[in-house]
Amino acid sequence: MKKQPWLRLLALLAALGLLVAACGGRSSDDDDDAGSGGGSETTEEGGGDDEPAGDPEPVPGFDGETIKLGVLTPTSGTVSIIGNPLTKGNEVYFEALNAQGGVAGKYKVELDIRDTAYTESTAIQEYNAGKDGVVMYTQILGTAIIKAVLSQMEQDGIAGAPATLDADWVHEPNLVPVGAPYQIQAINGLDWYVTEGGGEGKKVCTLAQDDPYGDAGQEGVDHAAEELGLDLGPRVDFAVGTQDFTTQINQLESQSCEAVVLVATPADAAGALGKAASVGYAPKWLMISPGYLKLLFVGGQLESYAVENVLVLSEGVNWGDTSVPGMAQMVEDLETYGDGQEPDPYFAFGYNQARAVHQVLEKAVELGDLSHEGILRAIEEVGTLTFDGLLSDYDYGDSPADRNPGRESTIFKVDPASPTGLTALGGPGYSSDAAKSFEFASK
């Protein structure tokens, strides 16, 4: 057999390398040391009810002065038209807060914004890339995205605020949901349509994304159909980014659907309505809130069709209604820190989401612990999240199992004269018995 001396050299050097690599491992003793970091110690200190906790110790995402929050949102691709204003809402809220001193009046907030491109695979990689540098996520956009990262968030003990209104999040300990879920939007929307919108006896169908967001909307439609005795037609699916909705619109038209619950993001919603308008198909479109974008529905070819046929199911008050304290503050902050951002429902959602996360951070500082564990504890003890009238209060109870979101929605019509292109029909706070009977089961 031919001798190969370089192989022996290779083996020798590899063995040396193993020794070098051994330096990178951690012994059990190291583990113990790591476990006794400031986070867990301050948690114990903060546990006392009588004495206030001290200042939080530096932990991943908090250097003793600045709190770093993560944002997982699409800043590229078709859904960036939602992600960008939503992130602006986060930024404006925290810039205004920083100007007042920050969390607890002394800790400034910084955002680490990462692009998910609205795809699960990218989102998981971006989550893993950023998770060790943030105390929590102030925005994770997309139902499918959250489903993809949630198991890892649970493993890592990291909390995040979903920029999606799926009912699945209500009882999730690692999530900080705000607002009434999509299911409630669909139920209240259909109830309003049947009782006040002249839709009694009309056949109702669904046009939905073929993903968990679409499923969430359909769940609300199914519940409403059962409670209200609707004549329920089929669910027609489409993939995100569908270019031609001819097949879907033909299917809805052939099924004689007189009202269609549209569960989509703006680009797809505009594509579907554009196709319907072009073939003269005009059912009443009940659009779940993420489908709307002023840019696509007001001021263009779709405007007259949208004004005539579209209802947007959302929550909150008319933009600029300064009789609501939260709205007055938001408008002022937008003017000061908005950097040209137009009034936008997604901006408002991002602003409210940041407000919710701010309340959690205040509680965590009060407990003296900004570690990942401390944030989870703060979420449990935060009580009720309030929004100064922009959204209904969200009761977080004593544990995630006790959480009880509001059941209120606002039915908007498309109104080109409004700053956001939307005007509420009959005022905010529409809540149906069907919505109240919907149970938020943990899945």
Add this chain to the structure above:
Amino acid sequence: MATITTVLTRRASGGRPHHKLDLDGTRDLRILKGPWAKGFAVFLAVLYVAMPGQVSDHTLRTLCYCGIYAIGAIGLNLLTGFTGQVSLGHAAFMGAGAYCTSWFGANQGWPFLAYVLAAIVAGLVIGGAIGPFAARLRGNYLAVVTIGLLFVAHHLFNNWKSVTGGGNGVTLGDAEIAIGPLDFRSLEVNGLEYTFPQSMFWLIWAFVALTALVAKNIVRSRPGRALQAIRDRDLSAEIIGVHPTRYKVAAFAIAGACASLAGVFYSLMQNYVNPNEFTGRTGLFLSITFVAMIIMGGVGTIYGSVLGALLVEYGRRFIADNGADAPILGWPVEQGWLSTGELNGVLFGGLIVFFLLVEPRGLAALWMRIRIWFQSWPFSY
């Protein structure tokens, strides 16, 4: 034969033939062709062993993804670079591997090597099933057929919910990642514990080396020469006794197996599998990314596949992590013209155009030029 023997034994008066004079082809067949190559291999081996102790988990994660893409790119290079067959359905094979992991590994509790084997077999079978189309189609037509695979997979993965979880996807949970006593979920050696990215780095790059070795052995042997003959002129290859259909099917099968193996590790790193990652438009983009990797790395080279994967994935991660702070490249983000994600897309497209125009043979060719320059120094050729 007598002539060759005569040449081999021929000596210049008072000396020996130059050590690089190769008259029987044995030197060309060697994997490591000289002392520098052997030294470089030793360097890589030390780097492989030592790196997890020296760099952050974040960097290791990125390198793990680079390794995963390298495995898939090696398969595609065998198919495209060596056999001349176009495939834009590579992501679908990757999805098959990912779902083999979720079903056999996570759901059925199979051991690691068993579900890896299942994934490889699945890739071989699906690739082999696509292969016959290559016998009748070529070029753009074949590319369209392979795109069709993505949409068939989209329908299958989304509707076979008992296995795939449909649109909700499936979480892998604690699928076993162990080879004998080495558990790569929580690797422990001599009382020292290693993190998941550290452990997976060793595992994934071991499989990269294994895949590269298998691929190299294929291309430097008779089947490899047959594949290249088909690529260069399939009619001529057939005339000299090569069976094109058989080799094309084999190339598709091996490429499918490599992509499926990549899918195994991809799903383990992600801990989640969703149909939309591997099919439809996202799948098409992933498949195009593989093509870009072999173009930038070097079509028709094994190490070019690895270089391409490192360039594309590490570059993407660098921009994503640094955004506006990235030197020079981050300027459009700093100005607010592009988001970080958009900048990544622009740079990705720009790199493809750059390599196609300036160096179509990729990084491998650049390396080859440097090597030849040193070999022939001080002469220019």
